[in-house]
Amino acid sequence: MASRLRQPRTAGTYGRRLLVVAYLFLLVIWPVALVVQKTFEGGLDNLQTALSDPVVTDALQLTVVVALWAVAINTVFGVGISLLLVRYDFPGRGVLSALIDLPLSVSPVVVGLALLLAYGGTNGTFGPALQDVGLQVAFATPGIVMATAFVSLPLVIREIVPVLHEIGTEQEQAATSLGAGPWQTFWRITLPSIKWALVYGVVLSLARALGEFGAVKIVSGNVAQQTQTATLVVEQKYQDFEQGSAYATSFLLALIAVAALVVVTILRPKDDTDGD
Amino acid sequence: MTVDSSSLAPGTARRRRARGTGAPLTRSSGIGLGIALTWFSLLVLIPLCLVVIQSVDGGWTTFRETLTNPQTAAALRLTVTQALIVTVINVVMGTLIAWVLVRDEFWGKRLLEVVIDIPFALPTIVAGLVLLSLYGPDSPLGVNVANTERSVFLALLFVTLPFVVRTVQPVLMELDRDVEEAAASLGASRFTTLRRIILPSLAPAITAGAALSFARGISEYGSLVLLSGNLPLKTEVASVRILTYIENGNEAAAASVATILLLVALAAIVLLQVVSKWVARRG
Known part of the structure; x- marks a missing residue:
């Protein structure tokens, strides 16, 4: 099966190419194209109906607010923990580095359950105490932000860590020896070197945050116009036979996610990132 | 291009390189680690542990x-x-x-x-x-x-x-x-x-x-x-x-x-x- 470099193309080359294209066409390209087609079936009617429905617009607004919060938290936490993991020695570093990936293997439903057990208003471990000081987590925006931050937590870290390893510490040490403080070194040397990995991690997190469904469904309580996010609206509209609105909302969500990915793919310089 | 291995594979290359030289913690980085660990525990570790505890509770x-x-x-x-x-x-x-x-x-x-x-x-x-x-x-x-x-x-x-x-x-x-x-x-x-x-x-x-x-x-x-x-x-x-x-x-x-x-x-x-x-x- 090895088609070696600069070898004439054999029937196998074309066969494999055809198989791959057909597989991706049937699994991804055609289905996605159909959703776009269904969204615009009656011209812009579906989009207009969806965008004039307060249930949809409120949900989109909540989704954007939650996603921005979650991504901001993950970015600050991600950069901090990546620097600590790569640049410092402390007991338990290996364990922490392994645990960071945990959220990627946990079912969104389990994430929701876990957060409910910890922060549920009546019988969660911390919930009642937090409620006493006036902070409701579960079935409110903070809970939705936490669920979203949970599921997208490793994405920024996974992008930055290999690049930090790659760039080494020489420039940072040079900056320090020339009298730069830690902040100055970070802003002038470290941040510019990890810029593209960071942007890519942020975009992946954003895509994931906008699209989270299972964890949010459990933690939010799914109350229309209050704690219902855009993905929850898609489910509700579809089940209420308002399929036009469901397709339109799906289209908007998919558009943001895919557009962000494509833009970063085009922007990102190639040699800068293949860190490992 | 796009989602490279580092974003999906539970770091093969990364883990191998993770051991090695690293500075000991300074005071400010120690505080940073403390904050990061607290947040990580509150968000991920404690809730997940509660799931396991709950399952064997009864x-x-x-x-x-x-x-x-x-x-x-x-x-x-x-x-x-x-x-x-x-x-x-x-x-x-x-x-x-x-x-x-x-x-x-x-x-x-x-x-x-x-x-x-x-x-x-x-x-x-x-x-x-x-x-x-x-x-x-x-x-x-x-x-x-x-x-x-x-x-x-x-x-x-x-x-x-x-x-x-x-x-x-x-x-x-x-x-x-x-x-x-x-x-x-x-x-x-x-x-x-x-x-x-x-x-x-x-x-x-x-x-x-x-x-x-x-x-x-x-x-x-x-x-x-x-x-x-x-x-x-x-x-x-x-x-x-x-x-x-x-x-x-x-x-x-x-x-x-x-x-x-x-x-x-x-x-x-x-x-x-x-x-x-x-x-x-x-x-």
Whole structure:
């Protein structure tokens, strides 16, 4: 099966190419194209109906607010923990580095359950105490932000860590020896070197945050116009036979996610990132 | 381009390099570590521990009762079987796709690179809707898998598409083709080259991709909501069982199923690592 470099193309080359294209066409390209087609079936009617429905617009607004919060938290936490993991020695570093990936293997439903057990208003471990000081987590925006931050937590870290390893510490040490403080070194040397990995991690997190469904469904309580996010609206509209609105909302969500990915793919310089 | 190995593979290269030189903690970095660990514990570790604790809280009876419930047992069986089948297909198709993307050159290849990432970027509920449009009741192909076991298979196949491709691709890019040519010039057949040279080098990456794909498969929820109909004993998966238990206020049973899912994922990762080592050594 090895088609070696600069070898004439054999029937196998074309066969494999055809198989791959057909597989991706049937699994991804055609289905996605159909959703776009269904969204615009009656011209812009579906989009207009969806965008004039307060249930949809409120949900989109909540989704954007939650996603921005979650991504901001993950970015600050991600950069901090990546620097600590790569640049410092402390007991338990290996364990922490392994645990960071945990959220990627946990079912969104389990994430929701876990957060409910910890922060549920009546019988969660911390919930009642937090409620006493006036902070409701579960079935409110903070809970939705936490669920979203949970599921997208490793994405920024996974992008930055290999690049930090790659760039080494020489420039940072040079900056320090020339009298730069830690902040100055970070802003002038470290941040510019990890810029593209960071942007890519942020975009992946954003895509994931906008699209989270299972964890949010459990933690939010799914109350229309209050704690219902855009993905929850898609489910509700579809089940209420308002399929036009469901397709339109799906289209908007998919558009943001895919557009962000494509833009970063085009922007990102190639040699800068293949860190490992 | 796009989701590279580092974003999907549970760091192979990264972990290897993680040991080594590092400065001891300074005062400010120590405080930073403290804050980061507190947040990580509050968000991830403590809640997940509570799930495990909850599942064994009432002794083993809740655990055993939950598992012997026929509906739950059927859901777990369906989830694990379908995730296994999908993982096997991903190992074959994912490696093939990575191969074509790296070694072949044709018009539209860049587009395929973006297509691979779509299942990762698309919200899961939208993924379900997307599949429903081609394989649902109004299918232009006349294939309707909605509310059958095949819908679970299809949804898992869709959402796990990028994992093997994105872990194998970078390794394949760096693979030294001189070795393959040397093997061929020494009389190795294409099959021998594949088995003795290429597969052993790809084994760790394929394994990492397969583990991610399996873990994602058994935990999938969103894409199945609209597609599978969640029929008890037929198309209901483990995540849906957990949700039903939560909605009925039976958190202990929900936690039991969740713990089993965590254990299955862990077992799969360990098993795959063993297989990967074996393949790499044999080659």
